Amino acid sequence: MAPTAAATPRVGLIRVALAVAVLVGWSWTSSELGGVYLVAGLAVAFGALSVVGRPQILLRGRFVHVVVDSTLVGLLVAYTGGGESPFFSLFFLAALGIYSIEARARVVAATIAVAGGYLAAAVFTAGPGALGPGVISKAGFLALFCAVVGFLGYGMQGTRRLTLKLSSELANEIDRVEKNEGVISKFGPVLKVLSLEETLRWAAEAAHTVGGGSYAHVATLNGSHDTVLQGDCDVCPSWWHPSIQRLLLWSCREGETVRSEEEILGIKGFVAVPVGPEQSEKWGAVIVGGKEFGAEEEHALKMLADSIAPALENAEVAPGGLDQLTGLPNRASLYRVLWRELSYGRALTVLLMDLDRFGEYNRVYGLAAGDALLRRLGGKLRKARQRAFRYGNDEFAVLLLGGSGEARARRVAGGVRQLVAELGGSWPTSSAMGFALVEGGGAHRDPGAVLSTALSALEEAKGRTDGVIGLTVGERSAEDGPIQGSIEGFVESLVGALEAKDPDIEWHLRAVSHLALLIGRRIPLSQEQIHALSFGGLLHDVGKIGIPDTILHKPGRLTADEYQIIKRHPLLGVEIVSSVRELAPALPAINHHHERFDGRGYPDGLRGEDIPLLARVVAVADAFDSMIRHRPYGYSISQEAALKEIEDNSGILFDPQIVRVLREVLEDTDDRQADSTS
Numbered sequence: 001m002a003p004t005a006a007a008t009p010r011v012g013l014i015r016v017a018l019a020v021a022v023l024v025g026w027s028w029t030s031s032e033l034g035g036v037y038l039v040a041g042l043a044v045a046f047g048a049l050s051v052v053g054r055p056q057i058l059l060r061g062r063f064v065h066v067v068v069d070s071t072l073v074g075l076l077v078a079y080t081g082g083g084e085s086p087f088f089s090l091f092f093l094a095a096l097g098i099y100s101i102e103a104r105a106r107v108v109a110a111t112i113a114v115a116g117g118y119l120a121a122a123v124f125t126a127g128p129g130a131l132g133p134g135v136i137s138k139a140g141f142l143a144l145f146c147a148v149v150g151f152l153g154y155g156m157q158g159t160r161r162l163t164l165k166l167s168s169e170l171a172n173e174i175d176r177v178e179k180n181e182g183v184i185s186k187f188g189p190v191l192k193v194l195s196l197e198e199t200l201r202w203a204a205e206a207a208h209t210v211g212g213g214s215y216a217h218v219a220t221l222n223g224s225h226d227t228v229l230q231g232d233c234d235v236c237p238s239w240w241h242p243s244i245q246r247l248l249l250w251s252c253r254e255g256e257t258v259r260s261e262e263e264i265l266g267i268k269g270f271v272a273v274p275v276g277p278e279q280s281e282k283w284g285a286v287i288v289g290g291k292e293f294g295a296e297e298e299h300a301l302k303m304l305a306d307s308i309a310p311a312l313e314n315a316e317v318a319p320g321g322l323d324q325l326t327g328l329p330n331r332a333s334l335y336r337v338l339w340r341e342l343s344y345g346r347a348l349t350v351l352l353m354d355l356d357r358f359g360e361y362n363r364v365y366g367l368a369a370g371d372a373l374l375r376r377l378g379g380k381l382r383k384a385r386q387r388a389f390r391y392g393n394d395e396f397a398v399l400l401l402g403g404s405g406e407a408r409a410r411r412v413a414g415g416v417r418q419l420v421a422e423l424g425g426s427w428p429t430s431s432a433m434g435f436a437l438v439e440g441g442g443a444h445r446d447p448g449a450v451l452s453t454a455l456s457a458l459e460e461a462k463g464r465t466d467g468v469i470g471l472t473v474g475e476r477s478a479e480d481g482p483i484q485g486s487i488e489g490f491v492e493s494l495v496g497a498l499e500a501k502d503p504d505i506e507w508h509l510r511a512v513s514h515l516a517l518l519i520g521r522r523i524p525l526s527q528e529q530i531h532a533l534s535f536g537g538l539l540h541d542v543g544k545i546g547i548p549d550t551i552l553h554k555p556g557r558l559t560a561d562e563y564q565i566i567k568r569h570p571l572l573g574v575e576i577v578s579s580v581r582e583l584a585p586a587l588p589a590i591n592h593h594h595e596r597f598d599g600r601g602y603p604d605g606l607r608g609e610d611i612p613l614l615a616r617v618v619a620v621a622d623a624f625d626s627m628i629r630h631r632p633y634g635y636s637i638s639q640e641a642a643l644k645e646i647e648d649n650s651g652i653l654f655d656p657q658i659v660r661v662l663r664e665v666l667e668d669t670d671d672r673q674a675d676s677t678s
Helices: 007-029 034-052 064-080 090-100 105-127 133-187 189-193 196-211 240-252 295-316 331-343 358-367 367-383 406-421 449-462 481-503 505-522 529-538 542-546 560-566 569-577 581-592 613-628 639-648 655-676
Strands: 215-220 225-229 260-265 267-275 286-289 348-355 388-390 393-402 432-438 468-472
Touching: 007 034, 007 064, 034 064, 064 090, 064 295, 090 105, 105 133, 105 481, 133 348, 133 358, 189 348, 189 468, 196 215, 196 225, 196 295, 215 240, 215 267, 215 655, 240 260, 240 267, 240 286, 267 295, 267 468, 286 295, 331 348, 331 367, 331 449, 331 468, 331 481, 358 367, 367 388, 367 393, 367 406, 393 406, 406 432, 406 468, 406 569, 432 449, 449 468, 481 505, 481 529, 481 542, 505 529, 505 613, 529 613, 542 569, 569 581, 613 639, 613 655, 639 655
Parallel strands: 432 468
Antiparallel strands: 215 225, 215 286, 260 267, 267 286, 348 393, 348 432, 388 393
16 A cells, blocks of 8 residues: 555655664764764665655655665665664664555565665675674564564554445445435425326336335325336236235324345335324325435435425426416416316316406516516415416416305405506506306216317407306307317327426427418418417427327437327327317428428328328427427527528428528517517
8 A cells, every 4th residue: 555645755765864864863972973973864765755756756655765774774884883773773763664564575575675684784794794693583473573664564454445345435425315305305396296196106106216126016095106117027916915005004194214034026125204294194105125225225215205295295286287386286287187177077166367458468478577577476376275376378267166156256356457457567467367157967078178168268369348157067068159269179199198298388389380370371371271270389299299208308309219109199190189160270380391392201201281281380380389398308499590500491391482481570579579669
């Protein structure tokens, strides 16, 4: 083992001090100082080199130090009496360096250097005749001393190596625990905006990461669960397995961590950490298995359980996750809660609210002020204990359970509108509200139809003085025709289903539909084509409902096989939508929006104007909005940069005519915004 940087200068200074002390002491007893001067000078030089750390060859290890020190002591003994020199004891000091030598061969070599140095000094002074019993016995004693020092040093080196190994393992374990805690604390707040399924999936993967082992399982007593399994296993011990259910119930009942050495389907060693409020009954558990789990893993799993508890507790009211800006349950949550309540045949009321002149508010005060306004409104709705949801950019929904009375709906609508009126300050903020009444008995079980009715009521409310309109679901069928109402409900249901898989996609779908309409009106298209383009833009990615979540939400690059699966989503979308005859005009936009103008796209490799016109429009709108929209695993770019990228690919990816119209639309939009601001 090489000497440490701190030890080398200190030992060098000791050598210098000993050399000076020997020189001074010998000068008092003898006048023959020539050889002593030489040895002292060499010792001072070696000590000085040790202090400055140069050259490295003299500082590589204790073996070199022992050899040099033995040589210097041997010269000193030779010049001061040989075998009878008073400085014989300095050999023992030189031999102490053997303590730090690890290799046995070097210990033997260092022993020979020490004992041999003494014998050489004795022969140098008195010739071979000096090797008498006294000198030989002294040399033997030196060799024995070196052996004892080497033996003790070797044992201590083993202890030191073990200590270093344990210290390294401890440091690695501490580092691993700190990293696990960092992951949990960093992503814990994000869980609030995830759906129940996404939260369970993240929790299972995090439990596998922080706990190790081959098995990780997160489950609640109501049956929601997710599992991660690593390695070969014919059957996975999931929610249905009685031993796993026993661990879940055991940990929830005890309210603390429980362990089991039972082997379940080839997996041995389990620990279950309960999930739930600290001072009340637990309602779920994190279960890991496949190794012997220590205190560090248990601590990390407890942190994980604490971090997911609020998210899972919100699953009843926000099964699709929370909106990040307002803190209210998001649109996906509204669909899922509606679906659940309607499936029970319960009477309810859905109110939809739209903030009046919110776009103008953003242009005057800025987007940050608009976000702050929405955040305050979300806070007020929560404090008012309304079952509120964020439905759109400036649209909110309130769900009233336990009946569908119009008087109650109007009373709640008035209270919500009053909240909005108090928010704007000097800006005259107002809102319109439309509500849909659902009678009990299970006659209407389609959330899309309910929301379509509420949207129709909201549109009518915008033109009324009182700003509130209510409709009973199904009452407008004779007036507007059953087909149109059912189509809108069907489309909204599909958008809600896709948003449940990908909560960030809804705004992209609506933005693509809106931009495609702006482009379509300038081409121009007929009213029927405009209508088909609206649905085509809104449903262009609906086939992703059939794509596995592991591929759809993969943050890194897709493999070739995964990319082939993703490329199936246009055909899957056609399969989903083609069952509705009235949506047939939108099918070309859904099926061909990933075709390229140069013929290298998919699914059919169509080229140029062989690509349906609606699909060419949606392709440009889709690409533009994807580039400017911030996504969880990517970063948006400016509108100018996105437009340049599309223009650079005009004639390659996109129809040049559609690209030119896109520029006109964006320039016209910018001009209108500038005039409005002026």
